[in-house]
Amino acid sequence: xxxxxxxxxxxxxxxxxxxxxxxxxxxxxxxxxxxxxxxxxxxxxxxxxxxxxxxxxxxxxxxxxxxxxxxxxxxxxxxxxxxxxxxxxxxxxxxxxxxxxxxxxxxxxxxxxxxxxxxxxxxxxxxxxxxxxxxxxxxxxxxxxxxxxxxxxxxxxxxxxxxxxxxxxxxxxxxxxxxxxxxxxxxxxxxxxxxxxxxxxxxxxxxxxxxxxxxxxxxxxxxxxxxxxxxxxxxxxxxxxxxxxxxxxxxxxxxxxxxxxxxxxxxxxxxxxxxxxxxxxxxxxxxxxxxxxxxxxxxxxxxxxxxxxxxxxxxxxxxxxxxxxxxxxxxxxxxxxxxxxxxxxxxxxxxxxxxxxxxxxxxxxxxxxxxxxxxxxxxxxxxxxxxxxxxxxxxxxxxxxxxxxxxxxxxxxxxxxxxxxxxxxxxxxxxxxxxxxxxxxxxxxxxxxxxxxxxxxxxxxxxxxxxxxxxxxxxxxxxxxxxxxxxxxxxxxxxxxxxxxxxxxxxxxxxxxxxxxxxxxxxxxxxxxxxxxxxxxxxxxxxxxxxxxxxxxxxxxxxxxxxxxxxxxxxxxxxxxxxxxxxxxxxxxxxxxxxxxxxxxxxxxxxxxxxxxxxxxxxxxxxxxxxxxxxxxxxxxxxxxxxxxxxxxxxxxxxxxxxxxxxxxxxxxxxxxxxxxxxxxxxxxxxxxxxxxxxxxxxxxxxxxxxxxxxxxxxxxxxxxxxxxxxxxxxxxxxxxxxxxxxxxxxxxxxxxxxxxxxxxxxxxxxxxxxxxxxxxxxxxxxxxxxxxxxxxxxxxxxxxxxxxxxxxxxxxxxxxxxxxxxxxxxxxxxxxxxxxxxx
Numbered sequence: 001x002x003x004x005x006x007x008x009x010x011x012x013x014x015x016x017x018x019x020x021x022x023x024x025x026x027x028x029x030x031x032x033x034x035x036x037x038x039x040x041x042x043x044x045x046x047x048x049x050x051x052x053x054x055x056x057x058x059x060x061x062x063x064x065x066x067x068x069x070x071x072x073x074x075x076x077x078x079x080x081x082x083x084x085x086x087x088x089x090x091x092x093x094x095x096x097x098x099x100x101x102x103x104x105x106x107x108x109x110x111x112x113x114x115x116x117x118x119x120x121x122x123x124x125x126x127x128x129x130x131x132x133x134x135x136x137x138x139x140x141x142x143x144x145x146x147x148x149x150x151x152x153x154x155x156x157x158x159x160x161x162x163x164x165x166x167x168x169x170x171x172x173x174x175x176x177x178x179x180x181x182x183x184x185x186x187x188x189x190x191x192x193x194x195x196x197x198x199x200x201x202x203x204x205x206x207x208x209x210x211x212x213x214x215x216x217x218x219x220x221x222x223x224x225x226x227x228x229x230x231x232x233x234x235x236x237x238x239x240x241x242x243x244x245x246x247x248x249x250x251x252x253x254x255x256x257x258x259x260x261x262x263x264x265x266x267x268x269x270x271x272x273x274x275x276x277x278x279x280x281x282x283x284x285x286x287x288x289x290x291x292x293x294x295x296x297x298x299x300x301x302x303x304x305x306x307x308x309x310x311x312x313x314x315x316x317x318x319x320x321x322x323x324x325x326x327x328x329x330x331x332x333x334x335x336x337x338x339x340x341x342x343x344x345x346x347x348x349x350x351x352x353x354x355x356x357x358x359x360x361x362x363x364x365x366x367x368x369x370x371x372x373x374x375x376x377x378x379x380x381x382x383x384x385x386x387x388x389x390x391x392x393x394x395x396x397x398x399x400x401x402x403x404x405x406x407x408x409x410x411x412x413x414x415x416x417x418x419x420x421x422x423x424x425x426x427x428x429x430x431x432x433x434x435x436x437x438x439x440x441x442x443x444x445x446x447x448x449x450x451x452x453x454x455x456x457x458x459x460x461x462x463x464x465x466x467x468x469x470x471x472x473x474x475x476x477x478x479x480x481x482x483x484x485x486x487x488x489x490x491x492x493x494x495x496x497x498x499x500x501x502x503x504x505x506x507x508x509x510x511x512x513x514x515x516x517x518x519x520x521x522x523x524x525x526x527x528x529x530x531x532x533x534x535x536x537x538x539x540x541x542x543x544x545x546x547x548x549x550x551x552x553x554x555x556x557x558x559x560x561x562x563x564x565x566x567x568x569x570x571x572x573x574x575x576x577x578x579x580x581x582x583x584x585x586x587x588x589x590x591x592x593x594x595x596x597x598x599x600x601x602x603x604x605x606x607x608x609x610x611x612x613x614x615x616x617x618x619x620x621x622x623x624x625x626x627x628x629x630x631x632x633x634x635x636x637x638x639x640x641x642x643x644x645x646x647x648x649x650x651x652x653x654x655x656x657x658x659x660x661x662x663x664x665x666x667x668x669x670x671x672x673x674x675x676x677x678x679x680x681x682x683x684x685x686x687x688x689x690x691x692x693x694x695x696x697x698x699x700x701x702x703x704x705x706x707x708x709x710x711x712x713x714x715x716x717x718x719x720x721x722x723x724x725x726x727x728x729x730x731x732x733x734x735x736x737x738x739x740x741x742x743x744x745x746x747x748x749x750x751x752x753x754x755x756x757x758x759x760x761x762x763x764x765x766x767x768x769x770x771x772x773x774x775x776x777x778x779x780x781x782x783x784x785x786x787x788x789x790x791x792x793x794x795x796x797x798x799x800x801x802x803x804x805x806x807x808x809x810x811x812x813x814x815x816x817x818x819x820x821x822x823x824x825x826x827x828x829x830x831x832x833x834x835x836x837x838x839x840x
Contacts, residue, residue, distance in 0.1 A: 059227040063234035134162040145180040152183040159345030165189040186344035187310040192302035232288035240280040362439035365423040368627020372445040389712045397694035426604045448675035460692040461676025469669040470647040471584045487572030491735040510756045550756035584668035597645035
């Protein structure tokens with residue numbers, strides 16, 4: 001059995017007030033005591049007309065006699081004054097105890113002992129209309145006897161009800177009339193366990209004898225645990241008084257405004273030793289008739305409790321101890337469970353604890369969004385019909401809840417409308433009607449918002465949601481005469497042009513000393529060749545445009561780059577021409593806020609507060625809209641013509657809108673997540689968990705959900721994501737997208753140039769070499785650097801031209817000779833002469 005929290009309430013009807021002065025009316029009784037004894041007056045407050053009061057009075061009188069018979073040498077004597085007080089059942093304290101133990105109280109009925117039967121019946125009728133079927137009764141036996149007779153008469157002691165009585169009543173079951181017991185059959189109670197003993201049997205006979213002498217006409221026949229507690233309390237008080245009285249002066253401080261009322265506690269005097277006496281009582285421990293006398297938090301606590309099922313004078317169905325919890329018996333091998341309980345109506349099936357006598361369901365009135373909820377009134381038939389996606393989900397979940405609970409629920413649907421047939425307020429005001437107890441639930445397109453959970457409780461969402469921005473689209477790019485520039489951004493176009501010129505200049509540099517005539521001619525022709533060469537190479541690939549191997553390598557690199565760029569351009573342009581790409585007119589919230597644009601929202605929804613409190617729009621910038629027609633008109637006009645620049649709406653509504661007007665409008669900006677659409681119930685309603693489980697079952701049944709969505713929205717409208725992208729970023733390719741490709745091409749081209757034209761790096765190297773040599777031996781070393789020798793195509797001395805092969809050999813031969821001679825100066829001069837002769 002699952003862990004169950006039980007609260008055991010023990011009502012102490014004895015309130016003891018210490019008096020240290022002798023009252024005038026009791027002087028004659030005090031004279032009977034010896035002058036050596038100190039007389040201590042105490043007041044016992046209870047209702048003598050009740051069974052508990054009569055039992056307590058007899059028990060306390062018997063305790064006084066027994067205690068001083070056992071302790072004749074004590075110097076103190078207690079004198080009890082019995083004072084009448086009505087309605088001392090501490091209901092408020094009982095409720096506090098229940099709530100501290102996580103037992104929620106949905107309603108509390110206060111019935112005074114002076115109430116007439118018709119007043120009690122009226123209160124019971126009120127309770128019968130509520131959903132709860134578990135009632136805890138905390139009252140005295142006199143009032144409880146009348147209550148349960150009326151409960152049975154009103155049909156509330158039938159199957160499905162649960163009645164639990166607290167210890168103040170269950171401890172007195174043995175003294176109730178048989179007619180009262182019959183009306184309580186099926187009630188559960190909790191009482192202290194009192195083990196049988198020889199001493200208790202002897203006391204019971206003495207107590208009954210005292211009963212006949214003190215109250216011969218009383219209806220009381222048996223003592224109960226309250227009487228035993230009263231007996232033990234007198235013993236504890238007498239022990240405490242004896243310990244503290246002799247060394248202390250027991251003086252009284254009287255109030256400034258005394259009252260003659262016996263129940264006006266504020267008018268009573270207080271003792272100077274009251275707190276000392278209180279502490280002494282709390283520390284008093286002994287074995288009494290009721291068991292171990294020990295006060296915990298100022299109250300007597302039993303270590304063992306009985307769970308009583310009222311069948312006859314009470315059938316024990318189990319026990320509770322702090323060590324083992326609930327058990328069938330007190331044996332060590334007992335099961336952690338209770339015996340079979342007979343519930344009201346002679347049922348052995350445990351009641352659910354609640355029922356639905358009536359379920360008043362409020363609905364919003366949405367004239368502009370019939371796909372979600374439609375309310376139509378038929379005047380001829382005097383009938384209101386409800387339809388729409390939200391109502392279809394509610395009916396589907398209601399069927400599952402009814403099947404699970406085994407009961408038929410007949411919801412009473414009430415539209416939240418005014419005399420004109422329009423919605424009587426906002427959604428927040430509609431939900432607040434649940435707290436005002438005008439509705440038991442609200443069904444419709446209700447958004448789950450944290451601020452609303454203060455007064456209602458939501459089920460799990462039956463539809464995912466979120467808030468985003470709906471805006472008009474820009475003009476279709478396909479009607480633009482410059483659309484061919486759209487695939488690339490301006491920086492990519494510029495990068496391609498620079499790359500073309502760069503590669504042509506590299507090839508021109510490597511080919512200028514060859515017989516290649518493509519780069520010859522006038523400066524104008526050479527400039528035109530520089531600009532046209534990359535395209536020339538792609539258009540006429542079969543023609544050999546370059547001669548040197550390094551030039552051919554660079555040309556291949558260029559063709560590879562051009563191929564990748566052309567393919568990317570083609571793909572991007574095809575996408576622009578074939579895919580309907582709608583760009584939003586607005587995508588920046590900051591621009592909407594700062595430029596004083598107007599934004600719209602669904603009238604009555606939470607989105608207005610969302611715009612003001614979270615997105616920081618001014619309330620003057622917001623415009624309420626009631627239907628999709630107003631959405632379209634406001635967006636078409638724009639802010640300048642009395643409309644709006646954007647509409648913030650929940651995604652389910654936007655999907656339905658775009659299905660109808662997708663060619664002119666789109667979404668933009670981020671999605672602000674919300675918890676979706678759900679049903680609302682009263683706080684702590686047991687229906688919330690059942691409907692939440694039913695919603696999960698409905699959503700998991702994909703076939704059923706698809707059928708419902710298709711019925712009201714068409715195909716694929718209520719999918720988890722938006723049908724079109726809400727991103728406003730351009731689809732054009734940027735230079736950054738090809739940054740790696742340009743780096744590879746640039747490095748490969750420069751390496752080819754350095755390999756082909758070595759003089760570019762040889763001269764800087766020679767200068768560095770010369771500098772390093774001069775630093776090593778500046779006095780006796782001479783570094784000679786040969787000048788580059790270029791063999792002209794025309795022999796100057798002989799006037800003859802070189803053959804093509806000779807020219808190519810001279811072009812590919814080493815043009816620079818280096819000489820480095822270390823030694824004396826004469827040797828350096830000889831080498832210098834040889835070098836000069838070689839150049840000549």
